[in-house]
Amino acid sequence: MIRFDQVGLRYDAGEEILSDLDFEIRKQSFQFLTGPSGAGKTSLLRMLFLALKPTRGSISMLGRDVATLSRRDLPSIRRRIGVVFQDFRLLDHMTTFENVALPLRVRGRSEASYRQDVVDLIEWVGLGARMNAYPATMSGGEKQRAAIARALIDQPDILLADEPTGNVDPPMARRLLRLFLELNRTGTAVVIATHDFGLMDQIGARRLVLGEGRLVIQD
Numbered sequence: 014m015i016r017f018d019q020v021g022l023r024y025d026a027g028e029e030i031l032s033d034l035d036f037e038i039r040k041q042s043f044q045f046l047t048g049p050s051g052a053g054k055t056s057l058l059r060m061l062f063l064a065l066k067p068t069r070g071s072i073s074m075l076g077r078d079v080a081t082l083s084r085r086d087l088p089s090i091r092r093r094i095g096v097v098f099q100d101f102r103l104l105d106h107m108t109t110f111e112n113v114a115l116p117l118r119v120r121g122r123s124e125a126s127y128r129q130d131v132v133d134l135i136e137w138v139g140l141g142a143r144m145n146a147y148p149a150t151m152s153g154g155e156k157q158r159a160a161i162a163r164a165l166i167d168q169p170d171i172l173l174a175d176e177p178t179g180n181v182d183p184p185m186a187r188r189l190l191r192l193f194l195e196l197n198r199t200g201t202a203v204v205i206a207t208h209d210f211g212l213m214d215q216i217g218a219r220r221l222v223l224g225e226g227r228l229v230i231q232d
């Protein structure tokens with residue numbers, strides 16, 4: 014569903030920070046993206062989310078060559094990609110329910126049409142009791158789960174998560190991992206960027222390992 018061919022990335026006139034990336038994210042697959050700090054995980058995630066174009070090579074996303082996409086094409090493709098950012102990006106003046114419902118609201122859906130789906134998803138991530146809480150009153154793990162629910166509400170084909178266990182203790186990290194595995198079982202491809210070897214060692218998933226600008230795949 015996503016294919017990188019000989020992709021390179023440089024910022025401005027600098028050196029390439031990523032070179033010769035050749036890999037595929039398959040439908041319904043599960044993988045970790047890892048590598049030392051500064052190796053380019055966030056940059057690679059930004060290319061996967063179409064927030065950054067490669068400076069060399071090509072990316073094909075859901076059957077389309079990214080280089081040929083116009084601005085108008087982006088929203089419909091992005092809607093099929095859920096993203097959980099490192100810093101959550103929840104809106105402070107909105108409750109959990111409102112934050113999770115936001116992607117549907119901005120698409121013009123009426124609250125009556127999505128209310129139950131939003132409630133069900135918030136319960137599924139274990140935040141039923143925090144439905145009407147504001148981010149300022151929530152713990153890191155709760156905010157993390159609200160951000161995950163928001164990324165999932167539009168039923169994306171692929172979920173990208175940047176250090177989703179960076180702000181939580183080990184039991185919560187295990188709980189989040191179970192959530193991602195469960196999501197994957199229901200058909201969503203999952204890419205988790207992480208430094209956390211404890212997390213990766215819990216399951217034998219594919220690893221995309223970045224280092225010195227190159228990608229090595231451990232199947």
Ligand SMILES: Nc1ncnc2c1ncn2[C@@H]1O[C@H](COP(=O)(O)OP(=O)(O)OP(=O)(O)O)[C@@H](O)[C@H]1O
Pocket residue numbers: 024030048049050051052053054055056057
């Ligand atoms: N907007 C930018 N302009 C110039 N250089 C950048 C920009 N964003 C990132 N870089 C550089 O690209 C390299 C990779 O950064 P990136 O944030 O992708 O790494 P990372 O693996 O996600 O790091 P970390 O694990 O510390 O978050 C770094 O050398 C960084 O300084």
